[in-house]
Amino acid sequence: MGLIREQDAAEIRKLLGKLPQPVRIIHFTQELNLQYGVETQQLLEELAALSDKLSVEVHNLVLEKEKAAEYGVDKVPATIVRNGKDYGIRFFGIPAGYEFSTLLDAIRAVAEGDSGLKPETREKLKQVTEPLHLQVFVTPT
Template sequence: MSLIREQDAVEIRQSLRDMPNPVRLIHFTQELNLEYGRETRELLTDLAALSDKLSLEVYDFVLDKEKVKEYGVDKVPATIVRNGKDYGIRFYGIPAGYEFSALLAAILDVSRGSSSLGEETKEKLHTLSVPVRLEVLVTPT
């Protein structure tokens, strides 16, 4: 049984039709040791099946050390949304509820390779000269 309801799948498939370019979901897990590890992987698998421009790669947090290092993943489950470039967009934990909407928005933004931010905001962000890590703590509801 899919974790995405058929009615939702129709809507998601529709919105993913707007993707101009392919997007890769890079998922790190340690399925057996995580509370929602299996569900998270299933959710991403079901989602990736809704667009041929969306692909999913799954890595093991313990065994795939080089990939863990490459992406700087420090906890699991972790999901990176990227195209040819890694923009530093990460989801930690199951992207369900509100976060599922955030995941869809991230996929569409990454597919376009640009955001809907104002020009002034973009200009200020482009002048940043120090690394900034934003961790947004959320809950699913």
């Protein structure tokens, strides 16, 4: 059974159809003992199937340590939304419920190369000269 409902799929297809640039989803998982690991991968693959602008690449955290290090992935399931460039956008855990729309927002933002932030915010963020790591904890409700 699909994780994305038919009526949602139609909406998502419409949204993804408008993407100006292709987007790559890089997904890390592992085989064993992973809560929601299978569901997360299935969700991303169903999503990518809705548009030829969206692709998903699956990697294994344990077997592909170098790749994981390259992306700074230390836990799974991990989902990276990028295009030719990695903008540092990461989802850890299943992006379901409210986070599913956050994922769609991230895909749209990456495709458009536009964060959607206010001009003042962009200006201030440009002046940041040291690494800044934000971790937003959420629950899927």
